[in-house]
Amino acid sequence: MEQLDWNKLSPAHLWRDWIAKSEAQWSEAVSQLLKNEHTGEALNRQLSEIQLMHRQFSELAQASLAAANLPSRSDFEALDERMGRLEDGLAQVAAGLSQLSQSLVTARAATGTGVTASALRPLRNRKPASTAAKIRG
Amino acid sequence: MTSSTARLAALSSLPNPVQRTLERMGLPGTDFADLTGPLGATPKDTLYAQGTLKLHHFRPQCESVYRVPVLIVTSLVNQPYILDLVPGQSMVEFLLRQGFDVYMIEWGRPRKAHQHLTLEDHVLNRLPACVQQVLQHSGERELSIIGYCVGGLLSVLWAALSAGAKGSKTRSPLTNLVCMATPVNSDGLESLKAWMGEDFDEEALLAEHGNVPAEWVQNALRALRPFGKVAGAMNLLNNADRQEVVRSNLRMGKWESDNIPFPGGVFRQMVNDFLRGNRLMQGNWQIGGQTVDLGAIRVPFLHLLAQDDHITPYASSRDLVQRVGSTDRQELILKGGHVGLVAGRGAEMRMWPALDAWLAPRSV
Numbered sequence: 347m348e349q350l351d352w353n354k355l356s357p358a359h360l361w362r363d364w365i366a367k368s369e370a371q372w373s374e375a376v377s378q379l380l381k382n383e384h385t386g387e388a389l390n391r392q393l394s395e396i397q398l399m400h401r402q403f404s405e406l407a408q409a410s411l412a413a414a415n416l417p418s419r420s421d422f423e424a425l426d427e428r429m430g431r432l433e434d435g436l437a438q439v440a441a442g443l444s445q446l447s448q449s450l451v452t453a454r455a456a457t458g459t460g461v462t463a464s465a466l467r468p469l470r471n472r473k474p475a476s477t478a479a480k481i482r483g
Numbered sequence: 484m485t486s487s488t489a490r491l492a493a494l495s496s497l498p499n500p501v502q503r504t505l506e507r508m509g510l511p512g513t514d515f516a517d518l519t520g521p522l523g524a525t526p527k528d529t530l531y532a533q534g535t536l537k538l539h540h541f542r543p544q545c546e547s548v549y550r551v552p553v554l555i556v557t558s559l560v561n562q563p564y565i566l567d568l569v570p571g572q573s574m575v576e577f578l579l580r581q582g583f584d585v586y587m588i589e590w591g592r593p594r595k596a597h598q599h600l601t602l603e604d605h606v607l608n609r610l611p612a613c614v615q616q617v618l619q620h621s622g623e624r625e626l627s628i629i630g631y632c633v634g635g636l637l638s639v640l641w642a643a644l645s646a647g648a649k650g651s652k653t654r655s656p657l658t659n660l661v662c663m664a665t666p667v668n669s670d671g672l673e674s675l676k677a678w679m680g681e682d683f684d685e686e687a688l689l690a691e692h693g694n695v696p697a698e699w700v701q702n703a704l705r706a707l708r709p710f711g712k713v714a715g716a717m718n719l720l721n722n723a724d725r726q727e728v729v730r731s732n733l734r735m736g737k738w739e740s741d742n743i744p745f746p747g748g749v750f751r752q753m754v755n756d757f758l759r760g761n762r763l764m765q766g767n768w769q770i771g772g773q774t775v776d777l778g779a780i781r782v783p784f785l786h787l788l789a790q791d792d793h794i795t796p797y798a799s800s801r802d803l804v805q806r807v808g809s810t811d812r813q814e815l816i817l818k819g820g821h822v823g824l825v826a827g828r829g830a831e832m833r834m835w836p837a838l839d840a841w842l843a844p845r846s847v
Binding site (some may be wrong): 359362363366369372373376377380382383385387389391392394398401426430434439440441444448467468469470471472473475477 | 711
């Protein structure tokens with residue numbers, strides 16, 4: 347007989363279980379509200395206001411941080427841009443190296459200096475299990 | 484010993500409740516990376532890079548692979564490692580073990596300099612460049628594409644535009660197309676459509692940020708299931724004694740909070756042409772001056788959908804299988820949500836085997 351898990355009968359567990367199970371209905375109710383055009387309009391008005399506040403706050407914060415000789419968001423963005431460009435450059439180097447090593451392998455295989463292409467690249471002749479079984483049968 | 488080092492030593496000797504709880508759960512150490520495991524760790528080589536885009540080739544794990552290579556086209560707004568979460572829970576690893584030769588496009592994180600990237604750049608330039616690289620690297624003349632979410636939409640657009648007119652001599656290298664949770668009909672995306680209707684000022688947003696910030700993308704996706712996070716937290720608390728559930732929750736949590744900014748140019752087109760105009764369904768969506776005709780897609784086609792997908796509801800995706808011109812076409816609706824379709828236990832049990840069973844006989 348399966349042992350009773352008393353933890354699962356605790357009020358907190360049952361309450362959490364109920365919340366998790368009824369989430370879909372709650373989310374659906376709010377989603378229905380979001381589907382309403384008027385809600386969309388109100389939401390967009392609020393977003394525009396938040397956007398404006400965000401811009402004003404950013405300008406203010408940037409000036410204060412510059413006065414305190416501290417980096418601001420735009421400084422970090424500029425740094426992110428530079429790091430990103432470095433990362434992109436590294437990826438191009440990695441891709442170049444990968445192509446170079448591929449060409450070397452192909453060249454060595456062609457000249458027969460110990461490496462065969464098939465030893466490094468798998469054969470492309472796989473068949474699905476059922477087809478293979480049919481062929482064997 | 485100085486007073487500050489003495490204070491530090493005293494602090495570190497205090498009992499750490501987080502550490503104690505983790506130890507009690509059998510999860511010693513508070514290093515996040517240790518808890519989640521290595522994300523996106525399947526061995527791969529970067530074959531091609533263009534700006535932020537990278538094309539990866541996963542190292543094959545079988546002695547022989549299927550003749551037709553597979554190119555995975557990921558979403559523009561999510562990190563691609565959802566398809567290669569951790570060893571044992573990775574769709575990519577599963578495909579490699581089944582004998583597929585797998586390539587993946589990682590679009591990368593657009594910066595201010597990339598705000599002007601448009602759908603034309605993705606569909607007519609970046610994606611075809613990757614296709615050419617895959618063909619060149621594999622030595623094949625054909626490939627299969629698996630597109631997820633917005634990646635599926637990009638794949639569909641490219642497939643339709645590259646197919647050529649019926650009977651034309653130019654042949655597209657595409658031989659199979661698999662879409663996963665791909666929206667095509669914006670009438671089915673009611674919440675997004677109501678929110679981003681005529682009142683929504685996308686130009687102000689783009690003027691301010693260039694690209695749509697990742698936080699915006701994240702909040703928009705969360706708004707589609709407002710109490711999802713609460714339910715997730717409650718489930719986590721109820722399963723706090725199960726290590727694997729905790730780890731899995733942390734992985735998903737990390738991925739969900741790791742969105743990518745939406746390139747400004749693409750966002751503008753998606754809002755105007757896709758969401759508001761529903762041009763794909765109207766049959767008048769033009770990409771680079773060419774009209775997208777879904778009927779031009781005539782290769783074997785599979786659409787994998789999730790029953791409880793709140794991001795790509797069935798109403799937004801069901802038309803795809805009906806509109807493509809393929810005679811060999813199929814739609815599979817599987818249990819789970821948008822993410823559960825491709826990652827996690829459910830995907831491992833249902834979606835991956837279904838994908839393998841459909842794709843393998845068409846890849847020889």
